[in-house]
Amino acid sequence: MNRKMYVRTFLVVAILLIASALYSLPFYVSKPGMAKELEPIIEVSGGDEAKGSFMLTTVRMGRANIYSYLLAKWSKYQELYPENAIRSADETDEEYNIRQLHLMDGSKNNAIKIAYEKAGKEVDYEYLGVYVLDVLEGMPAAKELKAGDQIIQVDDVKFRSAQEFMGYINGKKAGDKVEVVYKREETEKKAVLSLQPFKDDPNRVGIGISLDDNRKVTTKPAIAIDSEQIGGPSAGLMFSLEIFNQLTEGDLTKGYDIAGTGTMADDGTVGPIGGIQQKIVAADNSGAEIFFAPNESGAAGSNYEDALIAAKDIGTDMKIVPVDNFDDALTYLNKLKGKGK
Known part of the structure; x- marks a missing residue:
């Protein structure tokens, strides 16, 4: 092969590689992420330090290109998901990220509630309004609202839950106008919107948003959690254990590095x-010695069963522990002997 032919071949290959990295496919790839210590991001006023650690576990998720798609096909612990399995049809990347962060907030608030109640400490909620998760294209809200907005009231009516909001709207008919007062970041805004039938359900009218409750938790002692870069609800269990450990005397970790996953109701x-x-792979790579896995009441194909399969496959010494609720994890930790004893 002469020099010119070699250069041309090299350029063609380089262009193909660049194109494969830039061209997005209608799939998402997930792969093992990391296990992250919670003590540095959770601070309970007056809480003590632990000898071991509680860790949340993550997966890395991103849109597939040609290269990552092919790699995932050949990788045992990478998974491919169709785009519609991750995001709704009209959901933007920004709306998806906002939804994941809100799910984290909800699970985090539940974790705080459970940990404080179990520790016998003061905890309460302040209802802030209706949280906008995403906005439907072609509906009235699309002209004024966006994901992350907080609806404070409608027609001078304040609500104590998203359910009450939906009940109020459902009592109206197509063409009725409502005045919506909402916050975007710290700025309060108003909008007058006409109710419109939904395309997939003409008998139902609305402004065209998917929504959830937005609540602020208040506690005594005070708590601060830096979770801005963590999305999704899966860290709920591990949040609750770290918070409880800081609220109470002694050290639940008993000197072990303990990872896990699971939402918290x-x-x-x-x-x-x-x-x-x-997540089993991520926890093992991070040196975790114990891993809490949702047991799903012993159902076939549960998270716990899948965790056992992965743990055996990678040959980890990490102990996999099934849990159905917070008390299951607490009971296991209270019976656990201290490391080295």
């Missing part, structure tokens, strides 16, 4: 999450 139930096997 406001009654203390631990819920299943996605990517459990990737």
Whole structure:
């Protein structure tokens, strides 16, 4: 091969590689992320330090290009998901990120509630309004609202839940106008919107938003959590354990590095999450010695069963512990012997 042919071949290959990295496919790739210590990001006033650590676990998620798609096809602990399995049809990247951060806030608030109640400390909620998760294209809200806005009141009516908001709107008919007062960041705004039937349900009218409750938790002693870069609800269980450990005397970690995952409901139930096997890999790579996995009441194909399969496959010495609720994790930790004893 002469020099010119070599240069041309090199350029063609380089262009193909660059194109494969830049061209997005309608898929998302998830892969093992990391296990992150919680003590540096959670601070309870007057809380003591632990010898070991509680860690949340993450997966890395991103839109697939040609290169990452092919790599995921050949990688055991990378998963491909169709775009519509991750985001709704009209949901933008910004709306998706906002939704994930709001899910984190909800799970975090539940974790605070459970930990404070179990520790016998003061905890209460202040209802801030209706939180806008995303806005439907072609509906009235699309002209004024966007994901992350906080609806304070409608027609001088304040609500104590998103359910009450929906009940108020459902009592109206197409063409009725409502005045919406909302906050965007710290700025208060107003908008007059006409109710319109939904395309997929003409018998139902609305302004065209998906919504959730927006609540602020107040506690005594005070708590600060720096979770701005963490999305999704899956860290709820581990948040609750770290908070409880700082609120109470002694050290629940007993000197161990303890990872885990699972959503936290406001009654203390631990819920299943996605990517459990990737989180086992992430926790093992980070040196975790114990891993809490949602048991789903022993259901076939539970997070716990999938975690056991991955743990055996990678040959980890990490202990996999099934939990259905916060009390299950607490009972296990109270019975755990101190490291080295």
